[in-house]
Amino acid sequence: xxxxxHQIEKSDLVLSKVRAYGFAxxxxxxxxxxxxxxxxxxxxxxxxxxxxxTKKAAIAGxxxxxxxxxxxxxxxxxxxxxxxxxPTSFSADVVILDEFHQGVCSYPKSSMTFxxxxxxxxxxxxxxxxxxxxxxxxxxxxxxLKLSSWTPFPHKNFYAWHKEYGVECEIYMHGRHIKQYHxxxxxxxxxxxxxxMIAGTRKEVGFRHEPxxxxxxxxxxxxxKTRIACIKKDKIxxxxxxxxxxxxxxxxxxxxxxxxxxxxxxxxxxxIDYIRSNFDPGKTAIMAHYISEQERLKEIFPNVFxxxxxxxxxxxxxxxxxxxxxxNFSTAKHSQRRARQANISRDxxxxxxxxxxxxxxxxxxxxxxxxxxxxxxxxxxxxxSLFD
Numbered sequence: 001x002x003x004x005x006h007q008i009e010k011s012d013l014v015l016s017k018v019r020a021y022g023f024a025x026x027x028x029x030x031x032x033x034x035x036x037x038x039x040x041x042x043x044x045x046x047x048x049x050x051x052x053x054t055k056k057a058a059i060a061g062x063x064x065x066x067x068x069x070x071x072x073x074x075x076x077x078x079x080x081x082x083x084x085x086x087p088t089s090f091s092a093d094v095v096i097l098d099e100f101h102q103g104v105c106s107y108p109k110s111s112m113t114f115x116x117x118x119x120x121x122x123x124x125x126x127x128x129x130x131x132x133x134x135x136x137x138x139x140x141x142x143x144x145l146k147l148s149s150w151t152p153f154p155h156k157n158f159y160a161w162h163k164e165y166g167v168e169c170e171i172y173m174h175g176r177h178i179k180q181y182h183x184x185x186x187x188x189x190x191x192x193x194x195x196x197m198i199a200g201t202r203k204e205v206g207f208r209h210e211p212x213x214x215x216x217x218x219x220x221x222x223x224x225k226t227r228i229a230c231i232k233k234d235k236i237x238x239x240x241x242x243x244x245x246x247x248x249x250x251x252x253x254x255x256x257x258x259x260x261x262x263x264x265x266x267x268x269x270x271x272i273d274y275i276r277s278n279f280d281p282g283k284t285a286i287m288a289h290y291i292s293e294q295e296r297l298k299e300i301f302p303n304v305f306x307x308x309x310x311x312x313x314x315x316x317x318x319x320x321x322x323x324x325x326x327x328n329f330s331t332a333k334h335s336q337r338r339a340r341q342a343n344i345s346r347d348x349x350x351x352x353x354x355x356x357x358x359x360x361x362x363x364x365x366x367x368x369x370x371x372x373x374x375x376x377x378x379x380x381x382x383x384x385s386l387f388d
Contacts, residue, residue, distance in 0.1 A: 003069070010200060011041040011044065012044075023145070023150060024126075026129045027131065031317075032131075032202055032207075034098075036069060042071075042094055047092075049075070049076070052096045054098035055080070055102060058079075059078070062313075076090075084116060091120070091124075094125045095127070097126060099312050100130050101135065110158075117147055121147040121149075135374070136331060139184055141153070166185070169181075171380075205344065207342060208347060211351075213354060214352065217358060220358055224268050228254055240262065255326065255363070261293070263292055281301050284319060284321045285304075286322075289326040307326060311328075317340075322353065323353045334370040
């Protein structure tokens with residue numbers, strides 16, 4: 001396999017920035033060949049070994065590309081959840097954190113993944129890789145870059161960092177004021193990090209088509225609408241002996257009901273019937289958020305994927321259509337998910353179909369929040385949506 005011209009250009013930039021700053025942030029858009037880009041950067045460097053940490057679903061694809069490009073360095077590819085399996089003596093000359101927004105961008109507290117990676121990254125060059133590096137808040141940058149021995153944020157902890165770069169914000173909940181940390185002085189942070197970042201769009205590298213959202217309104221039967229109304233109003237569905245004791249549980253029950261069930265209880269099939277009537281199963285990939293939905297769909301359709309686990313690192317460009325049966329509540333995942341069909345060699349339009357159940361379902365609110373407002377759909381936002 002040969003490197004594409006833009007991979008050669010961007011990998012040269014990655015290498016120069018790592019040499020200058022100790023790390024680089026490869027923030028090219030989804031499906032633009034970031035894997036080949038960081039492989040070439042490693043191959044051009046003096047590093048003898050590399051640790052690639054990624055999502056489980058992406059491991060096979062990365063290993064295939066390492067082989068296809070004829071890489072000469074030694075690569076260890078592992079997923080974030082398996083870091084504990086590495087021997088205590090393990091070390092690599094360079095660390096690649098693929099889709100790093102997954103496990104090391106938490107705030108205000110650091111994650112377990114951060115603590116596992118910290119000793120592996122100490123004194124090592126790091127290549128951070130993500131199409132959506134700080135999509136939810138620039139507060140995500142503190143712990144991610146704290147992994148580098150050359151972080152531009154040498155603050156003792158996140159709270160000290162936020163005192164300098166954050167914006168004071170509080171919400172009133174449960175009778176008390178709770179401090180929030182998502183607001184930041186974005187322009188200041190961007191100006192500091194821009195020298196270390198390598199960007200690139202699909203249009204710039206020659207993609208002919210961009211993902212286009214197609215919204216489908218799904219009519220619900222009266223029983224489904226009644227059940228949704230009951231859980232919203234009374235927090236219980238007596239006929240099923242199911243109760244919502246928290247806003248989060250209520251959110252998930254309502255969203256599952258529009259998909260035809262609750263956990264393992266199957267109740268209706270509005271969205272399934274719509275797919276049967278409007279799509280060619282052999283040419284269509286279907287993504288669903290809940291495992292119970294995935295299992296049910298797999299009994300009927302041949303190409304079913306997780307809206308979470310397969311939102312990144314999976315190539316679905318050989319499918320004509322992608323149907324989002326239900327999505328999770330992350331705006332970063334939304335951006336990644338809708339680009340799964342993108343491929344530089346694709347010559348047909350990219351259609352991402354969202355099944356939006358009618359009110360009183362919350363599908364419309366979920367889509368509007370993560371796609372249009374680019375915010376995570378939280379239980380707090382769900383509670384507000386009840387009054388829309």
